[in-house]
Amino acid sequence: MDRDAFLAGVRTAVARNRVPNASAIDPGPLVPDLPPVDLVAMFSEILERVDGHVHTGDALQALDEVVALYGAGPFLSWDTDRLPVSGAVAHLEELGCGRAEAEVSNQPDARKAHQVGYGDVHIGLTGAEAGFAETGSIVLRSGLGRPRMASLVPLIHVALLPAALIFRSPMHWLAEPETDIASDSNVVYITGPSRTADIEQQLNLGVHGPKELHVILI
Amino acid sequence: MSTPVTTFVERASREVNTPKVRAVDAGARLLTAKRLKGVEEYPAMDSMRDRAREIRLHTVAHLDTYLEQFAEAVEAVGGKVFFARDADEANGYIRRVARDASAELIVKSKSMVTEEIGMNAALEADGVQIVETDLGEFIVQLANERPSHIVAPVMHKTRQDVGELFARELDVPYTEDPAELNKIARQYLRQRFLRADIGVSGANFGVASTGSICLVTNEGNGRLTTTAPRIHIAVMGMERLVPTPGDLGVMLEILARSAVGQRLTVYTNVVTGPRRPGDPDGPDEFHVIILDNGRSQVLGGSTSEILACIRCGACLNVCPVYREVSGHAYSDVYSGPMGAVLVPSLFNIEGNEQLPYASTLCGACVDVCPVRIEIPDLLLALRQRVVEDGDAFRWLGSAMSAYKVAATRPRAWRAALSSGALFGRAVRSGWVGRLPGPGGAWTDSRDLQMPAKEPFHDWWRRNRGS
Numbered sequence: 001m002d003r004d005a006f007l008a009g010v011r012t013a014v015a016r017n018r019v020p021n022a023s024a025i026d027p028g029p030l031v032p033d034l035p036p037v038d039l040v041a042m043f044s045e046i047l048e049r050v051d052g053h054v055h056t057g058d059a060l061q062a063l064d065e066v067v068a069l070y071g072a073g074p075f076l077s078w079d080t081d082r083l084p085v086s087g088a089v090a091h092l093e094e095l096g097c098g099r100a101e102a103e104v105s106n107q108p109d110a111r112k113a114h115q116v117g118y119g120d121v122h123i124g125l126t127g128a129e130a131g132f133a134e135t136g137s138i139v140l141r142s143g144l145g146r147p148r149m150a151s152l153v154p155l156i157h158v159a160l161l162p163a164a165l166i167f168r169s170p171m172h173w174l175a176e177p178e179t180d181i182a183s184d185s186n187v188v189y190i191t192g193p194s195r196t197a198d199i200e201q202q203l204n205l206g207v208h209g210p211k212e213l214h215v216i217l218i
Numbered sequence: 219m220s221t222p223v224t225t226f227v228e229r230a231s232r233e234v235n236t237p238k239v240r241a242v243d244a245g246a247r248l249l250t251a252k253r254l255k256g257v258e259e260y261p262a263m264d265s266m267r268d269r270a271r272e273i274r275l276h277t278v279a280h281l282d283t284y285l286e287q288f289a290e291a292v293e294a295v296g297g298k299v300f301f302a303r304d305a306d307e308a309n310g311y312i313r314r315v316a317r318d319a320s321a322e323l324i325v326k327s328k329s330m331v332t333e334e335i336g337m338n339a340a341l342e343a344d345g346v347q348i349v350e351t352d353l354g355e356f357i358v359q360l361a362n363e364r365p366s367h368i369v370a371p372v373m374h375k376t377r378q379d380v381g382e383l384f385a386r387e388l389d390v391p392y393t394e395d396p397a398e399l400n401k402i403a404r405q406y407l408r409q410r411f412l413r414a415d416i417g418v419s420g421a422n423f424g425v426a427s428t429g430s431i432c433l434v435t436n437e438g439n440g441r442l443t444t445t446a447p448r449i450h451i452a453v454m455g456m457e458r459l460v461p462t463p464g465d466l467g468v469m470l471e472i473l474a475r476s477a478v479g480q481r482l483t484v485y486t487n488v489v490t491g492p493r494r495p496g497d498p499d500g501p502d503e504f505h506v507i508i509l510d511n512g513r514s515q516v517l518g519g520s521t522s523e524i525l526a527c528i529r530c531g532a533c534l535n536v537c538p539v540y541r542e543v544s545g546h547a548y549s550d551v552y553s554g555p556m557g558a559v560l561v562p563s564l565f566n567i568e569g570n571e572q573l574p575y576a577s578t579l580c581g582a583c584v585d586v587c588p589v590r591i592e593i594p595d596l597l598l599a600l601r602q603r604v605v606e607d608g609d610a611f612r613w614l615g616s617a618m619s620a621y622k623v624a625a626t627r628p629r630a631w632r633a634a635l636s637s638g639a640l641f642g643r644a645v646r647s648g649w650v651g652r653l654p655g656p657g658g659a660w661t662d663s664r665d666l667q668m669p670a671k672e673p674f675h676d677w678w679r680r681n682r683g684s
Contacts (some may be wrong), residue, residue: 001510003289006301009514010456011282016518019275019526032262046481104499108319108415108448115412115446135481144496148445152438153408170482174467181463182295182428182490185500186445189486194438196400197478198354198370200241200377201248204400207353208407209438209485 031175039133039166040217047136050192051205052213059085059160062216063092066123070156070212072096073122079145083127084160084218097123102147115149124154124210130173131166131215135191138215139173142186151190157210159190163217226572230547238374242366242544245373246535249478253532253586256479266471271589273465274526277426277457281517284426284459285508291429295491297504304511305335311507312337312418312451316346319449321415325407327435327443328352329420330368330529331455331509333551337418348418349410351439353403360387366545368552369477369531374544407439417443417501421454422528423469424506427462430490431506434473434483441487450489450501456508457517457525469528472588476530512564520599521563526589527556533583533593539576548573555583559596567603574600 044054055062075097080089093099100121105111126146128138138159142148151157167173170189174181181187194209205211233239257263277284289299302308316324324346326332338348338359350359354371358364361383365371372380381394390402419440421431431452433440444450460466466488474480493500516522534540534554545553549570550561558577562570579594587593 001301001303001307003299003301006303006508006510007282007286009510010285010517013514013517014279014282017279017522018520019278019522050480050484102498106448106502111448112413116409118412119408132482137482137486142497142500143494145498147498148441149499152441152445170470171467174464179463181466181488182425182430185295185489185491185494185497187488187490188441189482191480191482191484191486193484194436195484196353196437198352198357198372199375199380199396199399201245201370201373202377202396204397207400207404207437207439208351208411208442 031169031171034168037133037168039168040163042133043131043136043166044217045136046134047192047213047215050136051195052136052192052215055214055216056163059216059218060087060091062214063088063158064095066156066158066214067092067095067097070122074098074100074120075123075125076100076102076118076121076147076150076154077125078127078147078150082145083125084162085216088125088160092123092125102149104147104149118149118153121149121154122156124150124152124157126150126157126159128159128161128215129165131161131163132168132170132173132189133166134169135189137170137189137191140188140190141184143184148186148188151188152209154210155206156212156214157190157193158214158216160216160218226547226549226570226576229549230543230576233543233547237376238366238546239542239544241376242373243541245367245370246541249370249531250535250586252479253476253535254479256475256481260471260475260481263472263475266468267588267590269468270472270528271526273460273468274528274589275523277459277461277465278517278522278525281457281459284461285456288424288426288429288459289506289508291425291427292491292504292506293429295429296494297429297491297506300505300507302507302509302511305509308335308453308507308509308511309337309340311505312453313341313344315449315451315503315505316341316344316416319415321346321449323410323414324348324416324418325351325411325414325443325447326355326418327420327433327440328355328371329418329453330551331420331453332418333365334455335453335509335511337453349407349414351407351411351437351443352435353400353437353439356403356407357383360384364546365551366553367531367534368529368545368554368557369534374546411439411442411446414447416449416451417445417447418451418453419443421452421458421506422473423466424454424459425461425463425466425488426459428490430463430466430488432466432470433487433489434470434485435487436480436484438485441485444487444489445500448501449503449505450492451505451507452489453507453509456510456513473528473530476528476532476586476588516560516563519563520603521559521596523591524556524559524563524593524596526591527560528589529556530588532586532588536582536586538578538580538582543576548576555593555597556591559593559600562600562603563596567600567607571604571607574598574604 130139366374385392492504540554
């Protein structure tokens with residue numbers, strides 16, 4: 001339908017609209033003034049409550065633990081210059097994991113053929129640009145050297161998060177002047193591993209996304 | 219959707235007291251308990267609900283402005299926008315995109331609005347295969363059924379039902395272990411995600427200032443649908459906007475808590491346009507279909523407040539009527555209290571006259587609604603519309619028509635009672651213990667009081683009247 005005609009129809013309807021209390025939005029405080037807490041402790045507790053795992057200490061040693069737990073296998077990764085630990089990609093390769101190509105073709109058939117190969121991807125290695133203590137979430141942004149698929153198709157997602165980037169809540173992060181959810185094509189909050197309770201409300205992990213989520217705090 | 223061929227009472231009569239409905243009741247109770255726990259641990263819930271209500275009502279009241287802003291913002295980041303008056307126009311656009319791309323396979327993430335427009339049937343007519351990817355929706359599609367709940371689509375199915383269905387339809391050995399069933403679905407759907415031509419999603423919210431759409435899923439199917447295929451089409455009801463990212467933040471504070479008691483859904487996915495230069499992956503094309511399909515009618519009418527709904531499903535879970543009859547008794551994909559308002563408002567009231575009566579007006583829905591929609595008021599407004607259309611009581615059948623005649627004329631009522639003509643031997647000591655016909659279910663658990671000898675308005679006129 002023609003846009004102008006569509007919008008004209010909406011405009012007519014809006015003029016007749018009788019919704020209660022439709023005044024302009026109250027710009028009151030979005031971020032409640034809360035007593036300070038240990039953000040790292042809160043983040044860790046809440047993430048573990050939603051079946052994620054948190055590692056502190058040496059990042060490369062944490063990668064050793066992950067590979068010891070689940071075995072080595074093909075991995076998708078953000079580029080080294082996008083990660084807060086420069087040796088992480090090389091370290092996974094040293095542990096016997098082979099890095100998969102993350103650049104997807106814009107030619108339809110080549111794209112499909114490439115992506116079908118993602119069926120084998122075992123580990124995904126990414127950074128994160130923020131964490132939320134109250135919800136146990138991490139925030140990932142797409143862009144150059146930051147494939148979305150790395151946090152999506154593997155069985156195990158390992159995210160490297162500088163502890164200094166943990167905010168109290170999503171609202172606190174959104175209130176930061178430099179936060180822009182639209183500056184890249186995709187921003188995602190990840191809160192634990194993929195889960196479903198569709199069958200008799202029985203919890204199952206890893207239905208489409210990763211079954212395991214390990215956050216390594218830097 | 220078209221006018222339903224059966225009535226709510228007919229459908230509900232088939233559902234009441236079946237194992238299926240008992241499963242839905244149990245599921246709804248569990249979700250209500252989860253919600254309560256989630257809300258109790260979040261002290262800001264009430265103030266966030268107030269704020270969320272203001273944001274939604276404000277947006278609806280200025281929808282023309284925000285729609286224009288949203289469309290311009292989507293185009294500024296390289297997306298395409300199509301305004302669809304109705305289901306046919308929306309499906310027509312998707313069919314054109316599919317044809318241009320020679321698409322054979324479409325993956326779809328859970329979306330009520332694509333159910334509303336009957337997208338699957340329209341595309342399948344062109345020979346395109348559509349695969350639902352939310353586990354519950356996938357099960358519903360394999361079983362050729364409809365979702366029984368807007369958030370938990372297969373609440374009506376047992377693990378044995380799913381095991382038998384998978385064995386029959388997917389040619390796998392029977393299992394009733396949910397973990398195994400989950401693994402079967404993951405393997406089956408994964409390969410389809412990775413080679414699909416188009417991904418179709420709904421939109422939990424659109425952000426007017428940035429042209430972003432936000433999709434929340436726990437499974438990750440929303441992310442795969444909007445990442446793997448070369449083309450992403452988002453279908454969005456035109457009312458689903460919020461003005462800014464900060465407003466989106468408020469909605470996210472209350473959505474998952476209200477739906478299932480989670481602090482946040484596992485994947486809160488914000489998509490702003492197609493893949494950009496340098497992005498290693500993501501869709502090359504991004505289309506947003508903005509759908510009216512009756513919404514501008516609702517906007518100018520007496521039930522416009524329902525457009526603030528954010529589809530959390532909390533009102534279904536607490537509704538004593540929904541829990542007795544399940545989502546399948548309602549005539550469309552939208553069920554429970556929000557569906558009883560939305561369906562007759564969006565589509566014809568004809569054929570849906572009973573939906574506004576599918577409520578005890580107990581108000582439990584308002585208590586849990588994250589945006590505090592006054593659902594009982596809206597149901598009453600619709601009942602008024604039914605009465606004005608002259609359709610009230612027609613569907614109640616002869617016994618209740620007699621009730622209507624008698625109840626509105628006290629002398630006839632008393633005469634009927636004393637003669638036994640209306641209720642037989644049901645009368646005892648001033649109370650009617652058992653109504654015949656459809657009224658019977660009501661008097662099973664309560665007695666109907668005999669009408670007063672002197673109607674109130676007569677008494678008023680005699681004692682206070684001028």
